[in-house]
Amino acid sequence: MTFHPRTLRTAICLIALQIPLQIVASAQSPTPTPKKPATKKVAVEVDPQVEARRTLAMSLVTSLADEARSFRDLTQRARVQARTADALWDADPENARALFKRAWDSAEAADEENSRRSEEEVRAMLAARGSTASRQRPNLRREVLRMAAKHDRELGEEFLRKLEESRKQEAEKAPAGTNSQATARINPDDPPQAMAQRLSLARQLLQDGDEARALQFADPALYPVNTFGMNILDMLHEKNPAAADQRYMSLLARAMSDPVSDANTVSLLSSYVFMPYMYITVRPDGNSHTRRWSDNNAPPANISAGVRNAFFRTAASVLLGPVPEPDLSSSGRLGTYVVIARMLQLFEKHGDAQAPALRARLAMLLNDVPERMRQDDNALLTRGIVPEDPNRDRVAEALDRLQRAKTSDERDRIYFEASRAAKDPEQARELADKIEDSGLRQQMRAYLAFEAMQAAIRGKKPDEVMRLARSQELTNVQRAWGLTEAGALLAKTEPDRAAEALELATAEARRIDQSSPDRVRTLVAVVTQLQKVDSARAWGMMSEVIKAANSVSEFSGEDGELTVRVEFKGGGAMTQNHNVASFDLTGLFTALATEDFNRAADLPKGFTGESPRAVAMLAVARTALSKKPKAEPR
Incomplete structure (x- = not known):
């Protein structure tokens, strides 16, 4: 190839110019970051057993939600629909949201029915003895609202608006004069329902640790x-x-x-x-x-x-x-x-x-x-x-009033107050023995016996609990519960003695009338504690628990409590209600499902009652749904 001299010179100049330009460009360009070696993807897999339990749990909850539609008890229908929605939320929020709305409709019907029954009770009592007292019935819309708002603020606000609208309609339908008081000022100790609902919901959310959502509901109220x-x-x-x-x-x-x-x-x-x-x-x-x-x-x-x-x-x-x-x-x-x-x-x-x-x-x-x-x-x-004053002598203060007492009933009331105030059990017993009315005296002795046993339980003194549980002044229910608590205290350190205490508790439970819900509750408490020390025997007793539950239509499987009541001859009473978690099916079925999920999942089917079956089934399902299965590196 032949080059012209001028062309050759031009080419040489262009080459000369390109060299410094390349040097400048290289200096201005950032140094390329060396590539990191590609991260090797680690294959992960979910434990198939965990996934199988989760799938079964979702199926159990979904089936229960469908079954709840046909529940005869409107209260249970709304309650179970809301609880199934709550249990399903993390796994299937869309289906859970639909269930909450279905639960709200059921709750409206249940509240209307409960309101009608309460009015009937009031009229009947007023006609019979001039009293308007009636037993308090649950507020189902409030229960649904609390559970829904915990998951979805917008859904909670929707239900709250519906509730407020319903209250307004009820007020408009009320007879003239019932709402004649000025509304500019609220009763600070009993605020309007709309405020009370918001604050009640906020309190629940705050207790659950959801501060942000709690304040969203609380601030306007x-x-x-x-x-x-x-x-x-x-x-x-x-x-x-x-x-x-x-x-x-x-x-x-x-x-x-x-x-x-x-x-x-x-x-x-x-x-x-x-x-x-x-x-x-x-x-x-x-x-x-x-x-x-x-x-x-x-x-x-x-x-x-x-x-x-x-x-x-x-x-x-x-x-x-x-x-x-x-x-x-x-x-x-x-x-x-x-x-x-x-x-x-x-x-x-x-x-x-x-x-x-x-x-x-x-x-x-x-x-x-x-x-x-x-x-x-x-x-x-x-x-x-x-x-x-920590040194204040309440016993002496009570007894000082004896000289002003004019009747035996007044003196009995003073001895009752002094006996309750006494810190020394022996002194308390001596003061109770001075009560003239034999019925009140016996009630006070029973109260003191139960208080002493409770104090021993709080003090974690199993030997003292077992000694006090022998008191003939306790009921079979109280005695059986005390023995189950002694078993729980002994479970870790002395399992053999714990089993002995639970054997005694079983005997006490079986002495309770078969038609009483307390028989079922105490058997549930026995098996709950027995599962910790003798699992095989606990599983074996489940057939007895289910049979006992099916014999008592009043047994709900939850809200177990012990009630201590002292009634005064001249009128009035002292009532103490003690919630007892071990009387409920939730704790028992949670423990059983944790040990053997599939076996526990079959047990609720044996309950004929809608409520105990639902409580047990939800307890089982929640053990698999409460946490998402973790993927393990493979």
């Missing part, structure tokens, strides 16, 4: 100030003090500028700073209502001076405002006097400048106060503010 809203703030303060303080300061600001604020507003606001979980309101007639949601009511250590001073400013502004007429506030003049007398102690203790003005207002109201409420020993004036 914290004001006007009410007992349940303050309880939410106290709970929140333990988990997130900053968020609680922010909302509390907002309440203080709104209360200060609100003409509807009264003494009860101040009383409830004081709980956050000085006595959490204790909420005191006082009515215009001077009668008070105290709600206490915890034994620890000491002032929080982390309340800032700024928050405390803000409370004092709001309290002074409200309490020193125009004196309310009885029908224009929830506290009235008498209630205002009581609240000022209580708050004045806090103002003086912390040296607030408004203390003299409050003392002057207290003196101005004194003429409206009956003598009985002015006395220094009025416990209401110091409740929650002045710590109780």
